[in-house]
Amino acid sequence: MTPQTSFMVLAPVDPLREAELRLLLDSMNDAPGRLKKPCPLVPFHDFDTLHVARLFLVDDQTTGDVAVYGIAPRRYPLYLAFLGDVDGGADAFYAELARRAGEGLRALFSCCMGFGPGADLVDWMRAHHVGASASYVNWRGRTVTQVREEAALREALAVQVRTDGLDSRHLAPREVHRLLRAAVRQAQGAGRLPLSPEAATPIGHKARNLLHLVGVPLVLLLASPVLLVLALVALVRLRRLEKTDEEICPRSDPAASAELSRLEDHDVTNQFTAMGSLKPGPTRLFITRFVLLAIDYTARHIYTRGRLARVRTIHFARWVFIDERQRIIFLSNYDGSLESYMDDFINKVGFGLNLVFSNGIGYPRASFLVGGGSKDERKFKEYLRRHQVPTQVWYKAYPGLTAADLERNVRLRKGLEATELAEPEAREWVSLL
Numbered sequence: 042m043t044p045q046t047s048f049m050v051l052a053p054v055d056p057l058r059e060a061e062l063r064l065l066l067d068s069m070n071d072a073p074g075r076l077k078k079p080c081p082l083v084p085f086h087d088f089d090t091l092h093v094a095r096l097f098l099v100d101d102q103t104t105g106d107v108a109v110y111g112i113a114p115r116r117y118p119l120y121l122a123f124l125g126d127v128d129g130g131a132d133a134f135y136a137e138l139a140r141r142a143g144e145g146l147r148a149l150f151s152c153c154m155g156f157g158p159g160a161d162l163v164d165w166m167r168a169h170h171v172g173a174s175a176s177y178v179n180w181r182g183r184t185v186t187q188v189r190e191e192a193a194l195r196e197a198l199a200v201q202v203r204t205d206g207l208d209s210r211h212l213a214p215r216e217v218h219r220l221l222r223a224a225v226r227q228a229q230g231a232g233r234l235p236l237s238p239e240a241a242t243p244i245g246h247k248a249r250n251l252l253h254l255v256g257v258p259l260v261l262l263l264a265s266p267v268l269l270v271l272a273l274v275a276l277v278r279l280r281r282l283e284k285t286d287e288e289i290c291p292r293s294d295p296a297a298s299a300e301l302s303r304l305e306d307h308d309v310t311n312q313f314t315a316m317g318s319l320k321p322g323p324t325r326l327f328i329t330r331f332v333l334l335a336i337d338y339t340a341r342h343i344y345t346r347g348r349l350a351r352v353r354t355i356h357f358a359r360w361v362f363i364d365e366r367q368r369i370i371f372l373s374n375y376d377g378s379l380e381s382y383m384d385d386f387i388n389k390v391g392f393g394l395n396l397v398f399s400n401g402i403g404y405p406r407a408s409f410l411v412g413g414g415s416k417d418e419r420k421f422k423e424y425l426r427r428h429q430v431p432t433q434v435w436y437k438a439y440p441g442l443t444a445a446d447l448e449r450n451v452r453l454r455k456g457l458e459a460t461e462l463a464e465p466e467a468r469e470w471v472s473l474l
Contacts, residue, residue: 042182042242048131052153053118062152066433074304082145085436094125096434109287173359175337191450214467289403290420316370317401351389376443391415
């Protein structure tokens with residue numbers, strides 16, 4: 042299995058070169074939300090290990106919300122964020138970026154503070170790398186190459202069915218499977234339909250994953266006497282805070298919503314970026330860090346095959362603290378419209394939304410962390426839209442394919458690997474076509 046890794050380079054923008062940077066980012070698109078192909082500056086399409094990537098300006102319009110707690114708003118720098126999800130390690134990908142997109146990246150990063158003409162690109166990206174507190178991968182180990190090969194396999198099967206008239210209404214499903222399997226093996230033998238074998242899992246990754254699987258619960262168990270006391274104190278304190286939390290969920294500005302909408306729905310998959318300030322005090326920080334630890338653990342060891350809890354539309358997601366953990370960014374790549382995405386979460390894992398987002402300033406008032414909150418659908422959607430940040434540049438390696446399509450293609454391939462299927466299995470396999 043080839044593990045997936047997320048990377049994120051975050052650097053403050055030189056105020057004197059902000060306009061230049063915005064023009065550079067705009068030059069990478071044919072239109073808002075539509076990446077050029079080939080893309081100038083960064084040839085995303087040439088990287089065969091890159092699943093998704095984005096470049097955006099971390100321009101938070103809600104920093105003044107801290108005033109409801111009597112705190113003077115802090116002035117944060119405008120950041121440039123460059124992030125993505127790749128097969129293999131981030132360091133190897135940084136090196137490949139420097140080789141194949143060095144000139145374009147230098148043009149972009151030269152608009153950031155501290156990037157000089159002689160800067161070593163790889164070292165600079167490593168120095169500005171920001172790790173995620175929690176991350177999710179739809180299907181761990183599924184590479185870009187696998188996705189593309191299995192999509193080609195599915196198309197080849199569909200063509201074969203149409204060409205040879207392999208209608209399961211007239212042929213037994215097992216016979217359809219046998220004929221298609223023979224056709225695929227012939228195409229593979231002729232080199233027309235490559236299906237790469239799964240790579241061996243790196244020993245280091247296996248060791249780190251096992252250590253994480255066992256180590257996190259073990260540390261929590263050993264620390265449980267202290268953690269239980271802290272949790273009880275935090276719960277009591279939390280409920281007091283929840284009763285006085287301010288809600289900031291005004292109706293969305295139509296112009297701002299329209300601008301965000303211009304970046305969306307150009308493919309079956311969309312990007313989403315939202316950020317905001319954490320509610321002040323150690324209680325909220327303690328709870329948020331613990332919740333993200335739990336999300337990261339379950340996403341790494343439990344929800345590894347096509348779903349996050351009951352949500353099946355997310356390809357990649359992550360939660361990232363910035364500015365000494367005073368602010369947090371949530372980033373995801375999901376199928377469907379934003380409206381359906383929000384509805385999916387509200388209806389299936391509303392309590393999960395509250396666990397994280399209720400610790401953000403202005404969120405609809407929650408009860409004991411899991412109740413309330415997103416149940417007020419209107420307020421939740423207004424809150425999320427208000428905290429959404431536009432993504433200037435976005436790339437996906439396999440446009441037109443949803444997470445459900447990718448899972449179906451995996452099942453089609455697995456079915457072809459079997460010499461023979463029982464009738465019920467064959468019927469189910471044929472239905473995937």
